[in-house]
Amino acid sequence: xxxxxxxxxxxxxxxxxxxxxxxxxxxxxxxxxxxxxxxxxxxxxxxxxxxxxxxxxxxxxxxxxxxxxxxxxxxxxxxxxxxxxxxxxxxxxxxxxxxxxxxxxxxxxxxxxxxxxxxxxxxxxxxxxxxxxxxxxxxxxxxxxxxxxxxxxxxxxxxxxxxxxxxxxxxxxxxxxxxxxxxxxxxxxxxxxxxx
Numbered sequence: 771x772x773x774x775x776x777x778x779x780x781x782x783x784x785x786x787x788x789x790x791x792x793x794x795x796x797x798x799x800x801x802x803x804x805x806x807x808x809x810x811x812x813x814x815x816x817x818x819x820x821x822x823x824x825x826x827x828x829x830x831x832x833x834x835x836x837x838x839x840x841x842x843x844x845x846x847x848x849x850x851x852x853x854x855x856x857x858x859x860x861x862x863x864x865x866x867x868x869x870x871x872x873x874x875x876x877x878x879x880x881x882x883x884x885x886x887x888x889x890x891x892x893x894x895x896x897x898x899x900x901x902x903x904x905x906x907x908x909x910x911x912x913x914x915x916x917x918x919x920x921x922x923x924x925x926x927x928x929x930x931x932x933x934x935x936x937x938x939x940x941x942x943x944x945x946x947x948x949x950x951x952x953x954x955x956x957x958x959x960x961x962x963x964x965x966x
Contacts, residue, residue, distance in 0.1 A: 771841070771842070771843065775844070776838060776839055776841070779838040779841055779847050780835055780838045780839070782838075782847075782851070783834070783835050783837075783838045783851075784835065786851060786854065787831065787834065787835075790854070790855075790858050793858060793862055794861075794865075794901060794906065795896075797861075797862055797865035797866055797900075797901055798865070798898045798900050798901050800866065801865065801866055801869035801900065802866050802867055802869070803867075803869055804869070805869040805870055805871035805899075805900045805902075806869070806870055806871070807870065807871060807872070807873060807944075808870055808902070808903060808944045808946050808947070809873060809944060810944065810945060810946065812945055813944050813945055816938050816939070816941075816945065817939065818876075818879050818939065818940075818941050819939040819940075820880065820884065820886040820887045820890050820939075820940060821884075821886045822935065822936040822939040822940050823886050823889050823890040823893065823936070823940050824886065824889075825932050825933065825935070825936040826893070826907065826933070826936035826937065826940050826942065827889070827893060829929070829932060829933065829936075830907060830910075830911065830933060833911070833914055833929050834910060834914050836914075836918070837850065837914055837917050837918060840917070840918065840921050846966075849962060849965055849966050850917060850962075852962070852965070853913060853917070853958055853959065853961065853962035854910070854913065854958070856958045856961050856962070857909055857910065857913055857954065857955060857958035860909075860954050860957065860958060861901075861904070861906050861909060861954065864903060864904060864954075865900070865901045868903065869900055869901075870900070870901075870902040870903035870944075870947070871898075871899040871900045871902055872899045872902050872941065872942065872943065872944065873899075874899070876899075876941040877894060877899065877941075879941065880894070890940055897942070902942075902943055902944060902947055903944070903946065903947045903950060904947050904948075904950030904951040904953070904954050905934070905937050905942075905943045905947040905948050905950065905951030906951065907933050907934075907936070907937050907942075907943075907951065908930055908933055908934045908937060908943075908947070908948050908949075908951030908952050908955070909951035909952065909954040909955040909958070910955065911929050911930035911933035911934070911951075911955070912930040912951065912952045912954075912955030912956060912959075913955040913956075913958050913959055914926075914929060914930075914955075915927050915929045915930050915955075916955065916956065916959040917959070930952060930955070934948040934951070934952070937951075
């Protein structure tokens with residue numbers, strides 16, 4: 771494919787990411803029940819390290835866009851984009867039917883004294899405590915890694931690992947949210963493999 775094709779696919783990917791987040795925010799405002807908490811004792815043992823917000827935000831989006839540079843054809847891009855839309859449908863079903871929110875106390879830990887905490891507070895102004903289960907960050911990272919693994923190899927799985935850790939250390943998610951997100955990403959990838 772020509773360079774212009776890759777540039778167009780990257781722009782379309784950005785538009786898709788921005789568009790998808792509108793559904794994410796809509797789910798935050800319209801759950802079908804009262805959000806519950808999935809707090810386990812192990813969650814209290816996970817430290818709060820706000821500096822992981824840089825991984826949580828600045829590794830996440832570039833890695834997703836990186837997938838567009840490994841697309842072989844317009845058909846491949848269409849199926850690839852559809853796999854992310856399938857994942858979004860799975861996520862929305864959970865967010866609406868099984869709404870989960872993180873504890874208020876996790877947000878009050880942020881004193882906004884450091885640059886990382888100020889940026890994390892900025893992220894949290896948009897990203898409410900709800901839509902916690904399963905972790906969308908982890909599910910998207912896992913789906914991305916599965917798409918990249920054919921060209922990048924096993925190194926691709928460092929992406930969901932780092933994103934999962936960032937979800938926990940920023941206290942954006944419960945421990946149970948992370949593996950559940952990985953499984954959901956895997957499920958969306960299997961739907962994609964059935965289609966291609």
